[in-house]
Amino acid sequence: EKSAEGPTKKKVVAVVGGGLVGALNACYFAKRGFEVELFETREDIRQAKIVKGRSINLALSHRGREALKHVGMEEKITSQGIPMHARMIHSPSGKQSTIPYGKKGQYILSVDRANLNKQLLTEAETYPNTNLNFGHKLQDWSAETGLMTFVRSDGSEDQIQADLIVGCDGAFSAIRKQFTRRSRFNYSQTYIPHGYMELTMPPINGEFAMKPNYLHIWPRNTFMMIALPNLDKTFTCTLFMPFDDFEKITTGDEVVEFFQKYFSDTIPLIGLDALKRDYFRLPGLPMVSIKCSPYHIGDKCVLMGDAAHAVVPFYGQGMNAGFEDCIVFDEVMDQFNEDFSAVLPEYTRVRVPDDHAIADLAMYNYIEMRAHVNSTWFLFRKHVDNFLHFLMPKTIIPLYTMVTFTRTRYHKAVERWHWQDKVINRGLLFSATGAVLGCSYLLIKNPPDINKLILPAEKLWSRVVALRT
Numbered sequence: 001e002k003s004a005e006g007p008t009k010k011k012v013v014a015v016v017g018g019g020l021v022g023a024l025n026a027c028y029f030a031k032r033g034f035e036v037e038l039f040e041t042r043e044d045i046r047q048a049k050i051v052k053g054r055s056i057n058l059a060l061s062h063r064g065r066e067a068l069k070h071v072g073m074e075e076k077i078t079s080q081g082i083p084m085h086a087r088m089i090h091s092p093s094g095k096q097s098t099i100p101y102g103k104k105g106q107y108i109l110s111v112d113r114a115n116l117n118k119q120l121l122t123e124a125e126t127y128p129n130t131n132l133n134f135g136h137k138l139q140d141w142s143a144e145t146g147l148m149t150f151v152r153s154d155g156s157e158d159q160i161q162a163d164l165i166v167g168c169d170g171a172f173s174a175i176r177k178q179f180t181r182r183s184r185f186n187y188s189q190t191y192i193p194h195g196y197m198e199l200t201m202p203p204i205n206g207e208f209a210m211k212p213n214y215l216h217i218w219p220r221n222t223f224m225m226i227a228l229p230n231l232d233k234t235f236t237c238t239l240f241m242p243f244d245d246f247e248k249i250t251t252g253d254e255v256v257e258f259f260q261k262y263f264s265d266t267i268p269l270i271g272l273d274a275l276k277r278d279y280f281r282l283p284g285l286p287m288v289s290i291k292c293s294p295y296h297i298g299d300k301c302v303l304m305g306d307a308a309h310a311v312v313p314f315y316g317q318g319m320n321a322g323f324e325d326c327i328v329f330d331e332v333m334d335q336f337n338e339d340f341s342a343v344l345p346e347y348t349r350v351r352v353p354d355d356h357a358i359a360d361l362a363m364y365n366y367i368e369m370r371a372h373v374n375s376t377w378f379l380f381r382k383h384v385d386n387f388l389h390f391l392m393p394k395t396i397i398p399l400y401t402m403v404t405f406t407r408t409r410y411h412k413a414v415e416r417w418h419w420q421d422k423v424i425n426r427g428l429l430f431s432a433t434g435a436v437l438g439c440s441y442l443l444i445k446n447p448p449d450i451n452k453l454i455l456p457a458e459k460l461w462s463r464v465v466a467l468r469t
């Protein structure tokens with residue numbers, strides 16, 4: 001068993017929600033020596049046979065890893081992740097091409113959501129000052145007294161009082177509901193027109209059906225499919241598509257026809273029968289983006305993770321941002337000597353602009369991933385950015401690199417991205433203008449023999465006329 005750093009303080013911190021962020025946060029507060037009570041609606045997922053939940057696997061990157069490192073969990077988790085060094089773009093004809101995520105050696109990791117959640121709960125439990133309460137659904141709570149009422153799985157009620165309540169109860173947070181009743185609380189929620197559906201690609205002869213160290217993408221402009229590798233050599237394919245389009249497909253044959261048209265290379269890999277069956281197993285699931293502010297009430301309650309900022313999943317940052325919330329809160333705790341009345345407002349002040357920035361970036365990537373990657377200009381600009389980053393690693397840093405491989409504050413990354421974009425586009429314009437002027441100058445200085453140009457031009461013209469008649 002682990003002991004908390006220093007003597008156990010008597011203050012009680014209630015973490016509501018034992019998902020990814022709640023379980024990690026319990027470790028953070030336990031490490032500081034608080035009495036931690038975690039409450040989770042679901043039964044203990046380590047005992048449950050079927051774990052209901054969202055995506056099967058997730059992309060873990062630098063911010064998430066740093067947060068895990070702080071509680072000694074980085075190695076345990078990354079050793080069970082699969083590195084993805086680049087995107088593998090699948091064209092409609094089945095041609096594959098790669099776009100690296102960053103420099104050589106930089107990668108994101110595909111990790112299993114259920115396993116990550118289980119390991120974090122187990123880690124939280126190793127602190128003697130932590131208590132995990134499963135089958136406890138928060139029903140009501142008071143921001144004045146910190147008194148919470150939970151309903152147990154058997155219908156009975158449980159009440160506890162805490163000095164600090166940490167709302168980590170996800171996008172549909174019951175804790176946040178109290179915030180919305182208070183004045184000067186800003187809140188916005190947007191459902192995007194797309195839904196998502198997960199399909200499994202099994203191994204072939206015991207091996208991955210596609211190259212494993214890539215995040216596979218089939219961008220088709222208005223919709224797309226992605227696939228992430230799992231340790232059991234399967235891939236989880238996620239189809240993102242407008243709900244209207246999901247609903248248009250009503251029979252197994254229509255599924256096959258649709259896949260034949262847009263993702264033909266995946267049909268033999270997923271399997272015809274599995275495809276016809278699995279498409280109808282669950283309907284397309286919704287995706288929501290939620291922004292709010294402030295993240296705290298007085299010195300009693302603070303929101304973190306999806307409860308504070310649900311983002312659409314196209315930057316692979318939802319969990320990473322939620323994990324980073326834990327580090328930022330911890331840093332502010334150090335700064336203000338664990339005085340909740342100073343820590344909570346400061347946390348809101350520093351964190352809101354960053355979480356809002358990643359929510360906006362995720363929305364932006366919603367278009368970039370399915371449409372821009374098909375554009376020649378976009379790919380050209382990616383190469384230019386990467387080349388300039390190689391030449392001037394401290395001056396030009398691609399946006400994706402700042403977001404995924406550094407802890408640059410999200411809103412600073414956005415500001416820098418806009419600045420770099422302006423500078424690079426101006427540079428390209430100057431270079432193009434310079435090239436045109438240079439060529440013109442050379443042509444004027446050394447005019448070519450006009451007769452040599454007239455003859456081919458005449459030939460070309462007669463061909464055009466012949467073709468048109």
Ligand code: FAD
Nearest residue numbers: 017019020021041059138169170305306316317318319320
């Ligand atoms: P949750 O994981 O939602 O956990 C909340 C917990 O609170 C749950 O266990 C719930 O049972 C519990 N709870 C709810 N209400 C109550 C209550 N009243 N009382 C007690 N307990 C309660 N992020 C990434 O970083 N990388 C990715 O690649 C990525 N891919 C994604 C793909 C998809 C399709 C989706 C939908 C999301 C993806 N995300 C990704 C985002 C990521 O899943 C979330 O950001 C992350 O799960 C947030 O964790 P959380 O703990 O805040 O919330």
